[in-house]
Amino acid sequence: MPTPIDPVALTADLVRCPSVTPVEGGALRLLERVLAEAGFTCVRVDRGGIANLFARWGDKGAVRTFGFNGHTDVVPLGDEAAWSMPPFGGRISDGYLYGRGATDMKSGVAAFVAAAVDFVTDTPPDGAVILTITGDEEGDALHGTTALLDWMAEEGEAMSVCLVGEPTCPDVMGEAIKIGRRGSLNAYFTVTGVQGHAAYPHRARNPLPAMARLMDRLSSHVLDEGTDHFDPSTLAVVTIDTGNPATNVIPEKARATVNVRFNDAHSSQAIVDWMGEVAGEVAEQFDVDIAIKVKVSGESFLTPPGPLSDLVSAAVAAETGVTPVLSTSGGTSDARFVRAHCPVVEFGLVGRTMHQIDERVEVAQIGQLKAVYGRILRDYFA
Numbered sequence: 001m002p003t004p005i006d007p008v009a010l011t012a013d014l015v016r017c018p019s020v021t022p023v024e025g026g027a028l029r030l031l032e033r034v035l036a037e038a039g040f041t042c043v044r045v046d047r048g049g050i051a052n053l054f055a056r057w058g059d060k061g062a063v064r065t066f067g068f069n070g071h072t073d074v075v076p077l078g079d080e081a082a083w084s085m086p087p088f089g090g091r092i093s094d095g096y097l098y099g100r101g102a103t104d105m106k107s108g109v110a111a112f113v114a115a116a117v118d119f120v121t122d123t124p125p126d127g128a129v130i131l132t133i134t135g136d137e138e139g140d141a142l143h144g145t146t147a148l149l150d151w152m153a154e155e156g157e158a159m160s161v162c163l164v165g166e167p168t169c170p171d172v173m174g175e176a177i178k179i180g181r182r183g184s185l186n187a188y189f190t191v192t193g194v195q196g197h198a199a200y201p202h203r204a205r206n207p208l209p210a211m212a213r214l215m216d217r218l219s220s221h222v223l224d225e226g227t228d229h230f231d232p233s234t235l236a237v238v239t240i241d242t243g244n245p246a247t248n249v250i251p252e253k254a255r256a257t258v259n260v261r262f263n264d265a266h267s268s269q270a271i272v273d274w275m276g277e278v279a280g281e282v283a284e285q286f287d288v289d290i291a292i293k294v295k296v297s298g299e300s301f302l303t304p305p306g307p308l309s310d311l312v313s314a315a316v317a318a319e320t321g322v323t324p325v326l327s328t329s330g331g332t333s334d335a336r337f338v339r340a341h342c343p344v345v346e347f348g349l350v351g352r353t354m355h356q357i358d359e360r361v362e363v364a365q366i367g368q369l370k371a372v373y374g375r376i377l378r379d380y381f382a
Contacts, residue, residue, distance in 0.1 A: 002121055005034070005114035007107070007370040008097065008363055012090030014072060014106040015099035021073035021139040024051035027106070028072055028135060031055075031113060035131065038117040045151045048143030050136040057120045058128030060157060065128040066380050067159030068112040068373070069145060069338055070166070071137030074101035075355050082357045096360040104354035107361045108165030108369065109133060115373035125381035130159050137334050141297075145334040149341050161308050162344045163376065164335045165369075167351025168327070173365050174320030174372075178346035179309050180229060180302035180328040181336055182261045185268050185294055187275055189214065192289040195252040207254040210286035211240060215256055217278050223262065223271075229302055230263030230328050263328075268296045298336035302328065308343050315375040316347060320368060347372065 019025030028051050032042045040055040058065070077087050077100055085091050085098035092098075097107070116129050132152075136144030152158065169175045191211045196204025215237045223233040236259050244251040260271055272294050283290040303309065305326055317323045324347070338344040349365040 004118050007110045007114040007366045010034070010110035010114060011097060011102065011107045011361070011366055012092070012099075014110055015090035015097070015102055016088055017072070018088045019072050019074055019101070019135065020076055022050055022136055023073075024135050025072075028053045028133060031072070031109070031133060034113060034117065038121060040131070045148050047147035050134070050143040050147065052135060052144060052148050053131070053133045054148055054151065054157070055131040055133075056128055056157065057116070058125065060128070062128035064126070064381065065130055065158060065160045066377060067130040067132065067162035067342070068116065069132045069162055069164045069334055069344075070105055070109040070112065071134045071144065071334065072101070072106060072109060073135045073138045074104070074106070075138050078357055084358055092363060095363055097363050097366070098358060098360045100359055102359050102361040103167055103349065103351055104359070105166055105348060107366045108167065108348045111366055111369035112163075112165050112373045115370045115377060119374055119377045123378070125377070127381055129377065130157070134334065141334065145337045149337060152341070159342045161380075162338050162342050163312065163373075164333055164338065164344060164346040165348045165373075166333045166335075166346050167348040167354055168346050169348070169350045171350060171352065172322060173350055173368055174316045174322030174324055176327040177309060177312055177316065177324045178328065178330065178333070178335065179305060179326045180264070181298070181300065181330065181332055182230060182233070182263055182328065183266070183268055183300035184297040184332050185260050185262075185271065186297070187258050187260065187272070188293040188295075189256045189258070189279065190291045191254045192291070193250075193252060193286075196250045198248045198250055201250060204250040205286070205288055206250045207252065207288050208242065210282055210288045210290070211254040211256055213286070214279060214282045214290065215240060215258070217282065218258060218275060224265045227263050227265050229326070230265075230300070233260065233262040233266060235260045262300055264300045264302055266300070268294075268299055298332050301336060301339045303339065303343050303345055309345055311379055312345055312347050312376060315372050315379060319372045319375055
């Protein structure tokens with residue numbers, strides 16, 4: 001009988017790979033070796049300078065295929081001198097494994113790789129197990145999971161359901177499963193007036209009062225009161241700037257950016273249309289020009305409670321003793337891409353230190369997570 005894969009050791013090995021997005025750093029090459037040795041068919045699906053890995057155990061086109069999705073790229077270190085442990089050391093101290101990506105989400109990848117390898121080795125299923133692992137989740141996310149899904153569509157590869165291994169628990173292991181995510185967009189506003197002397201404001205058209213009015217109208221508007229599965233949508237003004245160092249000059253331009261996190265009561269286009277209407281009214285009122293550029297990170301989505309969330313909830317409760325809530329809180333994840341391919345939910349460990357200095361994961365949670373993923377596979381193929 002082969003020795004089970006230690007997810008803690010695998011997490012440490014992955015943390016030692018300096019895979020700051022979009023650098024691969026050796027992480028996917030390590031996983032490819034582990035999975036290929038276990039009999040998985042592995043294909044690198046690199047695109048746009050981004051490294052991605054597809055791995056399948058079982059027959060292509062199997063009727064039942066369980067998928068896992070995750071990423072090995074990590075955010076930058078910040079002030080490296082402020083770390084108490086080497087950020088790419090993978091060291092363990094006082095029950096915690098330290099390093100960039102330890103929480104988000106190399107431990108999750110290590111846990112589902114270890115669970116999948118042990119499962120297909122011990123009890124080969126009547127079906128297939130697919131792993132899609134990207135190096136472009138923390139970056140622009142243009143050539144990561146989307147590249148994998150595009151390639152899968154071209155090759156006739158498909159997942160019946162998918163679990164994304166992102167951290168989902170705020171404080172206690174097992175307390176939350178993500179069944180959806182809010183949509184997210186950034187809107188960039190430029191108000192253009194006429195530059196002039198501050199002592200003669202009637203000869204200028206000041207863009208700043210117009211920008212102040214626009215930002216106030218947008219931020220004070222109540223988008224909604226929340227929906228059945230989502231909290232209320234939010235709009236945050238994150239910057240206003242003129243770049244004007246002079247006190248006697250009315251500037252020509254003012255710029256501002258807002259971030260909108262929206263629930264399933266809206267589409268991104270509906271929000272963009274509304275912002276455009278408000279901007280048009282303010283532009284007319286102040287006799288200025290207002291231009292808007294928008295970047296949509298993802299639409300809101302929901303996997304309705306049902307067989308997949310029930311399967312994951314039961315496994316989480318059995319292995320952790322905690323009954324998870326079904327949540328849609330937090331930011332975006334690659335589940336926003338997977339949801340167009342198949343039903344998707346997310347479950348992972350406690351994410352309290354992700355992206356922080358001294359990012360770390362409780363060692364015991366990594367083993368728990370592997371156990372949860374292993375039970376999910378056994379129950380799915382039972």
